[in-house]
Amino acid sequence: MTSSPTSTHRTPSAERRSPFEAALREAADIAALSPSSHNCQPWGVAWPVSSGVRQAAARRVDEARGGGTSAESISDGSDGSDGSDGCDGSSRSEYVVLALDRERELTSLPAHAVEMQLSCGAYLQILLRSLALLGWSTDGIGFVEPRPGEQERGRSDFHRRLGDTWPASWSPLCAVRLRRTGPPSGALAELRRTARARVTNRAPYRTEAVEPAVLAGLRAPSAGVAEGAEVTVRHLVADSERAVFADVVARHGGRDFSHRQAWRETHSFLRRNEAEAAAQGDGFALSQLFGPMSGPRRLALRTALAPTTMRVLRYAGYHRVLARQLARVVRPTPVVVAMSFADSVPGLEATVRGGAHLAEYWMRATDAGLALHPVSVVLQHDDVRTELQDRLGLPGRTFFVSRLGRSLTEFPPSRRRIASSAVRPI
Known part of the structure; x- marks a missing residue:
């Protein structure tokens, strides 16, 4: 695309x-x-x-x-x-x-x-x-x-x-x-300030727990389009729950890298630098994925992530290496938030309202000084999503799962x- x-x-x-x-x-x-x-x-x-x-x-x-x-x-x-x-x-x-x-x-x-x-x-x-x-x-x-x-x-x-x-x-x-x-x-x-401050932050988060009262506030009923959304919000804070999530990420988090069509589409949104991201007005520069980096490292990543390179490297298990790297970032995160539809096959209204609920949650988290990093790869393949839901007892159809915590490093906003x-x- x-x-x-x-x-x-x-x-x-x-x-x-x-x-x-x-x-x-x-x-x-x-x-x-x-x-x-x-x-x-x-x-x-x-x-x-x-x-x-x-x-x-x-x-x-x-x-x-x-x-x-x-x-x-x-x-x-x-x-x-x-x-x-x-x-x-x-x-x-x-x-x-x-x-x-x-x-x-x-x-x-x-x-x-x-x-x-x-x-x-x-x-x-x-x-x-x-x-x-x-x-x-x-x-x-x-x-x-x-x-x-x-x-x-x-x-x-x-x-x-x-x-x-x-x-x-x-x-x-x-x-x-x-x-x-x-x-x-x-x-x-x-509202404008919160919208501008809301970013996807993929950096490591502080390990201290997020206060229960703060988490309760994030789950409070929403107004607007989100009102009446049949969405279950679950905060995974127990060590055992987060360990299960990290294990699923470690074993399956490289799926998109090894999926030829999916990675080609994802790669089409990778911009060479901030200037290209600004000119395109969409997608993300490598700094949005990996934070600030030197010129040589940026060039090395661009080469390694190219679809032709990934097609070769997957035979050497490179996608599994990337999955384990992601799991190491996920494991110490103090909270993992999972959102699920009540219906395993949601209709259009339920899905749109679910997106509204997600936006309201993310804006509240931003106001509370919290950052999110969605880990969508574990939801984009039915077998992986089913395994995640079964192991964690998540109801309906889980449509969003993300790290949640206080970040150690600021990430630039996407263009x-x-x-x-x-x-x-x-």
Whole structure:
């Protein structure tokens, strides 16, 4: 998979933007910092401005709520105004449609389908939290669960109603209605700071225990899209539990390195240096994986990790060496957090809400001074995931497992593409 080029769609100048468009773009700047597998950023968000698309979005939300579609909720501003009754736009409902961008998704493993929806759910959680602090509260969500026969046809009925301006590579996940509820909150700056501070930190962590009260706070009920998510959060703090996890990592943590297609896709997200990462706006530089390093070591790693090299080195057991190195980092970590869906085969809504729950957890952990390092390789292959769940007694389907603790070394943030490239008026 390669990165999509920066979007060239035209947007109004700041002076001509409606109150909602200005809020949406500011919220997208914060949501762009959301976590995603390989930092692939597979999300898109559409802002319906045409009458037909607004009606489709309104109908999807109202169907989910079991009600009818009101005339007010689909006002399209066809008189040349922004569609609002008041000068501040406070009377008009607005909509956004969350999408999965198929040009940016990971596809080499079946488990990536869940990971992509999780990433989009994390983005939506932070986007809607930001919009709420900007004075636009969520008034309903309608998920686009496939109906009988729709998967075979390739597009849902809702997808077809979105019209010709809908990006061809986007698959809609849900429609959201928002209403203006008040002025912006000063808490937005705090949310932005937390989003910027939230990074994947792969360095060693301090070995001292994390206080039970802090762990309890991370498990507290979540609001927003995450509200009602059927997710079990388990903190593995006993030595025996963490030893089991480290053992599974040591034996299976090299699976992706030896899986030709999976490693080729992963390697496509490795950037040669920070400059290339900044230019691409996605993926990760080697410093995000291994921390600061000298030029010679960077060159040696680039050579060793190349798909052609890995294809040869796997016969010498190099992938097992990498797995044992990862296990040595995992073993002394004070906490391993595991999140599981209640259902072993979760639907779209459950997965998106699970991603929202994950984003809320990670933001809380960041505020508490804690770092996370997901160890996704033990979940991306069904046999390994089943073994992990059986040995640790994890219920349902585990979708996230990560080291958790206080880091000894700061890690640089991953680069992000321009936030507005993920936002389209349609």
